[in-house]
């Protein structure tokens with residue numbers, strides 16, 4: 001495995017860091033229309049995947065505001081007051097979901113399918129925002145020839161794979177300095193939602209591809225249509241400045257000269273999976289899911305009222321449990337938990353947070369300062385209720401609890 005820690009000199013300021021942090025009213029996705037604000041939360045932690053060593057550190061972590069805007073032209077949703085300068089992506093980011101068997105098995109199947117469907121056998125895959133490198137390793141294990149991963153949060157010791165001699169990692173952010181890299185597939189999973197100027201990003205990706213029209217783009221990211229429809233406010237947090245639906249993502253691809261080849265919802269319809277190739281002249285026919293502008297607009301307009309009802313309902317339920325002397329814990333110490341806790345302003349209603357990722361144990365949740373413990377801690381703490389931050393893990397978490405002889409009420413969000 002090759003690991004490059006030395007960063008290329010920045011010739012000019014990175015295109016991804018150009019944003020001033022003031023209210024941005026022009027859509028960063030289509031650069032044409034004015035965004036319409038529709039949801040606001042003030043004073044939320046600017047980071048929810050950074051580990052906090054002490055409760056004080058967690059409680060005093062820098063906070064920022066979030067003001068979601070909707071673009072009437074392309075359907076894009078983004079935080080209009082996002083300031084990218086506050087972020088510190090580094091090796092202390094604990095974004096990996098690879099400790100969950102449910103998530104790992106989904107990722108494995110996706111890696112296998114992409115290698116098969118786009119014939120990546122023996123070919124080179126570049127992954128932008130590769131995290132700890134698990135998925136890139138899976139692509140190579142499933143038949144791809146070489147993998148190049150880019151992420152400042154990559155940690156070599158954390159990756160255990162038999163194909164490490166076919167992998168190279170650059171511990172840096174992808175920007176103009178890296179558009180010379182060459183690959184047969186460019187993969188980008190759970191990364192575009194962290195990038196504010198999405199249009200500039202796609203221009204760089206197009207530049208990286210150059211005159212190789214066979215290069216395939218493979219992207220995966222959360223679907224905001226479900227979030228709007230279910231008022232799933234815990235899926236809205238500071239690091240996610242950009243929110244897509246199938247339609248707005250496909251429109252971004254087409255605007256930058258890519259024909260969408262597949263456009264699917266996966267992982268219980270939580271994630272959008274899109275593949276695309278440089279357009280060869282005349283645009284390809286539209287795929288199902290591309291024409292969603294009117295339905296997204298409708299759900300956006302209903303969001304504020306739905307959120308108010310959700311918030312009241314959760315606060316009522318959790319306060320009642322507390323008043324009845326019941327012990328409630330939260331399962332899942334990721335960004336969803338941070339958003340759930342801070343948006344509802346929860347304190348003693350939740351005893352602590354449980355997570356299966358051992359790198360999080362003994363640490364604290366940014367914002368509210370709740371402690372993160374291992375599931376094993378529940379043997380002695382014996383909660384009455386477990387609020388599960390992602391319903392897809394219901395079976396996995398239920399089995400783990402009953403394996404410990406515990407049968408608390410599980411309340412999925």
Ligand SMILES: [Zn+2]
Pocket residue numbers: 027028029030031032033071072073074075076
């Ligand atoms: Zn737009």
